[in-house]
Amino acid sequence: MEIMESGRELSRGNEEKIYVSVRLRPLNNNEVSSNDVSDWESINNDTIVYKNASLLASERSMDLTAYTFDRVFGSDCSTREVYERGAKDVALSVVHGMNSTIFAYGQTSSGKTYTMTGITNYAIADIYEYIQTRGTIVEKLTEEILTDRNHATQLLSVCEAQRQIGETSLNEMSSRSHQIIRVTIESSSHESLGRENASTLEAAVNFVDLAGSERASQSLSAGRRLKEGCHINCSLLTLGTVIRKLSKERNGHIPYRDSKLTRILQPSLGGNARTAIICTMSPARSHVEQSRNTLIFASCAKELEKEIKDLILQRDIAQAQVKELLQMLGEDASSMAQVGLGNYPHLRVQISPDAEILEDETPISPDPQFFDVDIKAYSHGYSRSSSEDRFVKVPYFDENFLNNTVSPRILMSSSNSSETDPYHVWEEIEKQSNGVFEKKVRCIETEDLSYRGAIGTNYASSEDNAEFPALKVHINRAEQYMELASNPAVKDLGFTLSPKDDNEGREDTASGVVTSKEVEELISASIIADNESISTILKEEKILAPFDILILHLLKIYP
Numbered sequence: 089m090e091i092m093e094s095g096r097e098l099s100r101g102n103e104e105k106i107y108v109s110v111r112l113r114p115l116n117n118n119e120v121s122s123n124d125v126s127d128w129e130s131i132n133n134d135t136i137v138y139k140n141a142s143l144l145a146s147e148r149s150m151d152l153t154a155y156t157f158d159r160v161f162g163s164d165c166s167t168r169e170v171y172e173r174g175a176k177d178v179a180l181s182v183v184h185g186m187n188s189t190i191f192a193y194g195q196t197s198s199g200k201t202y203t204m205t206g207i208t209n210y211a212i213a214d215i216y217e218y219i220q221t222r223g224t225i226v227e228k229l230t231e232e233i234l235t236d237r238n239h240a241t242q243l244l245s246v247c248e249a250q251r252q253i254g255e256t257s258l259n260e261m262s263s264r265s266h267q268i269i270r271v272t273i274e275s276s277s278h279e280s281l282g283r284e285n286a287s288t289l290e291a292a293v294n295f296v297d298l299a300g301s302e303r304a305s306q307s308l309s310a311g312r313r314l315k316e317g318c319h320i321n322c323s324l325l326t327l328g329t330v331i332r333k334l335s336k337e338r339n340g341h342i343p344y345r346d347s348k349l350t351r352i353l354q355p356s357l358g359g360n361a362r363t364a365i366i367c368t369m370s371p372a373r374s375h376v377e378q379s380r381n382t383l384i385f386a387s388c389a390k391e392l393e394k395e396i397k398d399l400i401l402q403r404d405i406a407q408a409q410v411k412e413l414l415q416m417l418g419e420d421a422s423s424m425a426q427v428g429l430g431n432y433p434h435l436r437v438q439i440s441p442d443a444e445i446l447e448d449e450t451p452i453s454p455d456p457q458f459f460d461v462d463i464k465a466y467s468h469g470y471s472r473s474s475s476e477d478r479f480v481k482v483p484y485f486d487e488n489f490l491n492n493t494v495s496p497r498i499l500m501s502s503s504n505s506s507e508t509d510p511y512h513v514w515e516e517i518e519k520q521s522n523g524v525f526e527k528k529v530r531c532i533e534t535e536d537l538s539y540r541g542a543i544g545t546n547y548a549s550s551e552d553n554a555e556f557p558a559l560k561v562h563i564n565r566a567e568q569y570m571e572l573a574s575n576p577a578v579k580d581l582g583f584t585l586s587p588k589d590d591n592e593g594r595e596d597t598a599s600g601v602v603t604s605k606e607v608e609e610l611i612s613a614s615i616i617a618d619n620e621s622i623s624t625i626l627k628e629e630k631i632l633a634p635f636d637i638l639i640l641h642l643l644k645i646y647p
């Protein structure tokens with residue numbers, strides 16, 4: 089028996105960024121009455137097997153019989169157990185200031201809504217319990233802020249009642265829209281209450297119940313249902329592509345922008361948040377092909393975890409090298425931490441040591457070139473500390489850019505308001521390094537970006553970049569540019585640097601240009617991190633299969 093062990097080498101620790109489980113439901117009445125049989129079985133806590141080996145022999149497409157994930161829930165498992173083992177830890181990350189998402193994926197009628205309804209309720213209950221344990225007061229509530237747990241329950245029922253459903257031949261209560269329930273928790277210390285510039289920690293957990301994927305022939309859809317199905321399938325297809333690309337070719341273009349669903353889920357998929365994916369499936373033989381697709385999706389999603397770990401490893405190695413270099417040069421390595429080197433995934437800056445030094449002494453790494461890139465959001469004096477801050481942002485926006493279309497909050501990346509000056513970081517490094525690196529510290533400068541026009545009209549048309557000027561990154565040394573351009577971390581952040589003719593007469597200078605399209609993508613990446621912007625996205629674009637989004641807001645105050 090060949091085994092696909094997607095989760096084999098991964099730690100089972102609680103801090104996994106992406107936790108993938110599979111839930112098998114029992115045969116339903118329809119399946120039983122049509123004499124369908126159950127072909128899938130969970131043989132232990134993490135493996136699901138396809139039992140019908142004889143059928144397998146005749147169907148070459150079905151060449152795997154066992155699949156392993158972080159967890160497999162058999163058809164007799166309760167939703168409580170799925171929650172406890174497959175989602176609770178991720179859901180409760182939000183009370184510690186970490187964004188998280190739990191989503192159910194699977195074919196129509198496989199049990200996504202059944203699973204997510206239970207999980208959302210259990211999680212809300214646990215969040216409230218956690219808060220009360222902590223002696224937290226929930227007060228000063230506005231319309232958007234939950235008053236108490238009953239209020240939350242009420243809102244959830246409203247959401248359930250409003251859910252767009254329709255009957256298909258496979259599920260008489262089929263969800264015909266994606267539903268995202270986002271609970272945002274804002275924490276601040278008791279001492280800072282009432283202070284004007286009090287910093288708060290904000291994190292959100294998303295509960296996502298995707299609309300079901302279906303084959304038109306199987307669900308016998310026609311007319312409106314068929315149209316809905318096409319739209320739903322389209323966004324699910326993009327989700328599949330994004331997951332596959334992220335897991336296989338992380339440095340390439342990831343088509344988040346091809347569907348609203350992936351735009352909204354981008355922060356959850358890109359490695360900056362904890363994510364639990366519960367893949368639901370029917371055991372029925374008649375659905376074997378769909379079930380197998382679901383398992384392949386789950387396997388790809390699990391691969392993401394490996395990629396993220398690899399990137400973190402690369403980052404750690406680079407940091408260690410920088411530290412060694414600083415020590416070698418008699419600098420205090422800890423000063424690096426103060427300027428944010430440890431703030432993954434900001435790609436941070438360090439300078440290349442003098443070539444002479446490296447040539448004269450034994451190099452401490454085979455490739456001793458380092459350079460500094462820091463691409464951050466700079467807004468006009470607004471700062472916020474949040475785990476969303478880790479998104480890549482674009483420096484310096486024109487005042488008009490921050491008009492009604494987007495909340496300025498999404499543009500924040502720093503809790504230090506002095507960083508509103510785009511040159512600040514570099515000056516700081518220069519100071520801290522006592523001028524030793526003076527020549528190289530100035531290796532990058534950012535040019536002013538004046539964004540014209542409303543963002544909404546621009547990101548809607550990805551091909552038309554006319555409104556966006558390029559973000560220019562000047563690098564004083566050609567070899568630094570080369571390093572930078574080939575650095576996987578730069579590509580990972582969505583920047584592709586391309587050489588540019590340097591007409592400015594400077595010698596020994598290379599320039600990288602981040603194209604306007606890439607800037608645009610970064611902006612949209614930032615936008616989707618924000619509640620208001622989600623509704624903006626959704627309002628602007630007419631979506632046949634609409635999203636039902638409920639944003640709950642909790643205010644958590646530590647005593």
Ligand SMILES: Nc1ncnc2c1ncn2[C@@H]1O[C@H](COP(=O)(O)OP(=O)(O)OP(=O)(O)O)[C@@H](O)[C@H]1O
Pocket residue numbers: 112113114116163194195196197198199200201202203259261262263264298299300301368
């Ligand atoms: N684990 C389970 N145990 C018992 N019944 C289940 C289970 N999972 C799903 N069901 C039942 O199966 C039916 C279909 O489930 P559900 O509506 O949750 O599927 P879905 O994947 O959300 O479908 P769609 O994509 O069409 O919305 C429902 O009647 C539900 O009660």
